[in-house]
Amino acid sequence: MSARDTVSPIASSVAARAFIKALRSLALLRESKIAIAGIALVGFWVIVALLAPLVAPFPPNAQIQPFAAPLAAAPDGGIFLLGTDQLGRDILSRVMWGARTVLFFAPLATLSAYTVGIVMGLAAGYFGGWVDDVLSRVSDIILSFPVLVLYILIIATIGASGINIIIAVTFASAPGVMRIVRGLVLDLRTRNYVAAAQTRGENPWYIMLIEILPNARGPLIVDGCLRIGYVIITIGVLGFLGLGLPPPDPDWGGMINEARALALAFPHMTIIPCIAISTLVLGFNLLADGIREVSLHD
Numbered sequence: 001m002s003a004r005d006t007v008s009p010i011a012s013s014v015a016a017r018a019f020i021k022a023l024r025s026l027a028l029l030r031e032s033k034i035a036i037a038g039i040a041l042v043g044f045w046v047i048v049a050l051l052a053p054l055v056a057p058f059p060p061n062a063q064i065q066p067f068a069a070p071l072a073a074a075p076d077g078g079i080f081l082l083g084t085d086q087l088g089r090d091i092l093s094r095v096m097w098g099a100r101t102v103l104f105f106a107p108l109a110t111l112s113a114y115t116v117g118i119v120m121g122l123a124a125g126y127f128g129g130w131v132d133d134v135l136s137r138v139s140d141i142i143l144s145f146p147v148l149v150l151y152i153l154i155i156a157t158i159g160a161s162g163i164n165i166i167i168a169v170t171f172a173s174a175p176g177v178m179r180i181v182r183g184l185v186l187d188l189r190t191r192n193y194v195a196a197a198q199t200r201g202e203n204p205w206y207i208m209l210i211e212i213l214p215n216a217r218g219p220l221i222v223d224g225c226l227r228i229g230y231v232i233i234t235i236g237v238l239g240f241l242g243l244g245l246p247p248p249d250p251d252w253g254g255m256i257n258e259a260r261a262l263a264l265a266f267p268h269m270t271i272i273p274c275i276a277i278s279t280l281v282l283g284f285n286l287l288a289d290g291i292r293e294v295s296l297h298d
Contacts, residue, residue, distance in 0.1 A: 035290020038225075041283025045276075049103045052096040057081070060097040061248045063088040070268055083268050085259060091269065095276050098250035102280065105162050105245075106231045109169035114224060116174040121181025122208040126189055132182070139175035147172055151234060155243040162245055165238065169231055180223055184216040191215075218295045225288035229281040236277045252277050 048055075057078055058064060065075060068084040082091040124135040142150070154168040188194065189212065197207045238244040239253020240260075247254060252273040259269035 032290040032293050034286050034293060038283050038286030038288070038290050041279055042287060045099050045280050045283070046103060048096050049099040052093075052100055056090075056093040056096045058090040058093045060094045060250045061089060064090065067266060082272055083266075085255070085269050086262060086266075091255075091272055094250040094255060095252070095272060098252045098255065098273065098276065099280075101162075101245060101249065101251055102232055102235060102277075105165055106228050106235060109166040109235075110173070110224060110228045110231050112166050112170040113173035113227070114177055114220070116170055117177025118181050118213065118220075120174065120178040122185055122205075122213065124178065125182040125185025126204060126208050126212070135178065136182070139178050142172065142175045143179075147234075148237065151238060152241065152243060155238060160238075160243050160246055165235060165244070169234065173227065173231070177223070177227075180219065181216065184219060185212055188212045188215055218291075222288045222292045222295070225284045225291065229284040229288075232277060232281050232284070 057080075058074075065072075065080070065084055066086055066088040068074075068080045068088070070081065070083040072080045072083065074080055080090055080092070082095070084090055085094075120135050120139070124132040150172045151168050154171060155164060158164045158167065185208070194207060194211055197211050202211075235244060235251075236253035236256070239251040239255075240257045242254075242257060244253050245251045247258075255273040256270050259266065263270045
């Protein structure tokens with residue numbers, strides 16, 4: 001049997017082992033109180049985002065009654081549970097719809113950064129030599145810039161939009177992911193199963209993606225949860241600086257920016273979106289800690 005003929009059964013076996021380990025890890029997460037707390041917080045906001053079109057009391061951009069206090073009655077019935085902003089838009093409804101925005105763009109931007117970073121890290125760590133030198137120097141140059149300044153430069157240059165935020169996060173975050181993956185690959189490429197795959201004559205990218213990458217998943221999953229939290233903060237900061245998603249679509253950072261001049265007179269207009277950002281980021285951080293805790297016992 002040729003090396004090519006062995007690829008499919010080996011890949012199937014690796015995928016089956018990875019699936020079994022994933023189920024085992026999910027079962028172990030139930031034993032971690034930290035992980036359960038993180039899942040609860042993240043799950044709450046995921047449910048809010050999914051059900052926002054059904055449960056939001058008002059349209060997010062409807063201008064109804066400016067500066068209504070929390071629990072004030074709406075003119076046409078209903079209650080402004082969290083009050084309204086200076087344009088009369090219901091804060092609760094905007095927070096719910098803002099969760100959809102954050103939970104769409106933050107994971108998508110993180111996934112994009114990881115895709116680029118993993119490819120770069122695998123190539124740098126496995127091939128070494130000039131490939132490693134070039135990719136490492138490029139990463140060092142990008143990482144030498146302050147992250148927030150780099151985000152602002154990119155968004156200010158190419159414009160504020162959801163796609164451009166993904167591009168900015170990918171450009172700024174991929175080098176950090178690359179360095180993590182490179183360090184893991186430098187260790188894993190010396191393992192016996194990698195040598196066995198090389199002896200079989202497997203393609204280098206097959207070895208990297210099928211043999212090495214699944215065995216590096218633990219640290220990458222933990223870092224991924226933390227990085228989603230960083231991206232959520234980044235989206236909030238960009239929105240606060242007026243470089244986030246274009247209005248009037250709800251954006252937690254944009255909500256804080258719009259109400260900052262009124263923070264002393266109407267503190268609930270800024271505190272509520274701040275709490276939303278903080279709890280979601282806390283949820284991903286607790287989930288990362290829980291996964292790390294479980295991995296130590298796995």
